[in-house]
Amino acid sequence: MSTSAETAPHPSSGMTSDMSARTLALREDAAVDRPRIDALPGERTSVEGRTQPSSNAPSATSARTLALPEDASVDGHRIDALLGWSHRFEAGMAALALGWMVVAVWRFRNAKRAASDGGTKRSRAWVFGLALSTFLVVDGALLVGSEGYLRDVLWNLQVPATDPRTVRIEINAHQWSWEARYAGEDNRFNTPDDVVTWNDLRVPAGVPVWVQLVSTDVVHGFSLPNFRVKLDAIPGRVNQTWFRAAREGTWEVACYQHCGTSHYRMRGELRALSQEAYAAWLREAGRQAVQAYDVDDSAAHWGWEWKAP
């Protein structure tokens, strides 16, 4: 993959501070200069990308309405499996409760005699025992399964912190777009070679992606439905999470917290590239960023010292 074939994000996307220009750039830049980048493996053609937002969610698998969104992450299958177990328990409990009710009503409807007691010591103990064992099995499985995922993945920032290949991204959520900042060659944020994109996240497949997230206006919710990632963007604090893309492709970034009139249009795309393609893109985008750097554009100069986990 030659570097000259790569494109930078729309030149205005990272460098202007004017809000309307930003939003415009954002809506457009997905469609700008796409032919070459679409030559990358796992990408759709630009024509598709222009008319209909490209996505790897193929109609064949996710047309099944009762399925979770396609899982494109390395670790998400653990949540999905836990949810699968949870659903089996839920179905069992619902069947038991409903079946019991139906049988009881069927069998004892207008019965000639009714029992005169409010249960015996034994029947009450039985109720408590059944409730307790259901609770221990169902809630216990959820707790243990959840705890494993939290320990190994969700709250284990040691993985991205210790992996030398980790990609770090600072995301600034706005009404109504996702502004993402990559540190560039110098590996430091808020420097001239930072790559800034709008509604256009690019990550290498297979390596940890470590996201730190802020908002400067209202509360937003950063979600990657296909990666089982959700995190609030709250003014005044830096939140962080991480994920790994299992394969190359294009997926969607969605806002899940009501953030105003155009909340529903706060949509971004996430492209998982091969590691080489990602490195090439970042290099070229960083080069263009340095050229376009405007010292006086103070609103474009944001970014923070990377927060320790």
Place this chain on the structure above:
Amino acid sequence: MSLLSLDHKDVARRYLWSGLGFLLLGGLLALAIRWQWAWPGQPVPGLAWALPESRGALTPPTYTAVFTMHGLVMIFFAVTPLLFGALGHFVLPLAIGARGLAFPRLSALGYWIYALGGVLVLASFAVRLGPASAGWTAYPPLSTSAFTPGLGQTLVTVAVLCAGTSAFTYGLNFVVTVARCRAPGMTWGRLPLTVWGLFFASVLNVLFVPVLAAATALLLMDRLLGTQFFIAGAAAVGGGGDPVVYQHLFWLFGHPEVYILILPAWGMVGDLVAFFSRKPAHGYRLTAGAMGTVSALSGLVYAHHLFTSGMSPLLGRTFMVLTLLISLPAEVMFLNWLMTLWRGSVRLTSPMLAALATMVVFGLGGITGLALGAVATDVPLHGTLWVVGHFHLTMGAASFLGVFAGLYFWFPKMFGRALHEGLAKVHVLSSAVLFLGVFGGQLAAGYAGQLRRLYDPYQYTYLKHLLPLNQWTTVCAFLLGAVQVVFVVNLVWTLRRGRAAEANPWQVGTLEWTCASSPPGEGNFTQVPVVLRGPHALSQPEVLERLGRDWIGQAEVLPGVARQDTTEEAVPASEGTVSTVRSVT
């Protein structure tokens, strides 16, 4: 009935009509949301008069106002007023043998504060920029004037304060009434489960509604006085505040609130299942204890609403454990209901059908909440229609059906007329089935990833395939709206020319049916009853043998049993012999 009457039954009727009115408004708003998800941007039938510029189609700003007001109206102005304001005010004093509430003036005042809030809500639809639009949770900074400048947001925030004040006053009133005004012999162990549910929920009102009032008052100050309790980021000047503090305060109220909305319904289900199985409730103490345990835990689980807010793992784990813990007492209670049916003689009257339907929708709602209580499984479902379907099954469908279980049960007592039983059954059954259709459809859409509060979900490619599902769900919702006509017809017809109700149509022993006329007069009882037994004395062999019926009043002396207190004078009442003491008032 004077509008200034302080009688608890008159206050209850005021809440009933207001609550039903707001239920209609909230329901229509819900249909507008459903329409938008099925036919995005298409004109909503019959809405052209309100939205002439778009010829009746919802625009994004209108849509945000519609879903915000749907939530606020339903929670603060429809369901709570119906459960507490109408059924609670009416039943609670009667069921414990009190002549009224402990503080009659406070209860009347509470209604008028609620009514003022209702007027503000209605007025907010008429002001420029429309009513509130920051979601029912009103998270700042979105809900501050920098991002939602309209007067409507302020009016509605004040309206919520009014509803909260009213909820606090009747909460306090109910707690004191149950603690201090029970009839002689009405021990805690003889209270109907309905009273237990109302009592626990009232305690929660007293404890947690002030937290909402505090959060809302601080938010109002941020909107009106330039304070910055909850403002951070670009809108903050100087240090600013912290939006997360609001989220914690809000949910510290918000989660107990969902139990406030369901506890009275739980209590009614417990009673009705026993009444219409013609046998005592299974594990009465266990059930009351379970409701108490849920109430005690309800304030300790709230932060599961904030699992994705970036809170510390320690808090996340703590709230995960506490949240899962609450399912244990809930299961005990549910199994007790099922055990009550067993070996009973089940009568499928309209209140019983409504109680069974409440059990079904509440059971499904509870079960679908399990995955939301664990952090890992919450992540993919957080903020989706799965959550919406889950909590609508519990505090929407279950509370609604609970309200109708209570209404169908006590309507003859409230108005002295009997509703048409067939129409009532049709209404309950069709509502229950359609509720399952609507909220089942939302669970499915949410599981497939559909996020809440999206004006046009199909902006997202990964949600495009959900359009047909959402259309079916919307059809169910409109049918659900349509079948409510059955209730309205039944109500209007019965109030005009319904037959007079029998004295004790359900043949149960609680005080309101055995010691008071229908409707009860001023002061409820000619003489305050002396309670001799619990609320579910059904199918007792000695009663069957001596009276030839399967029920006996809570204050009814069984013939042939030696009177223990000879200083009391027995007077005949409508059914059987009732032990009474002379009124001291």
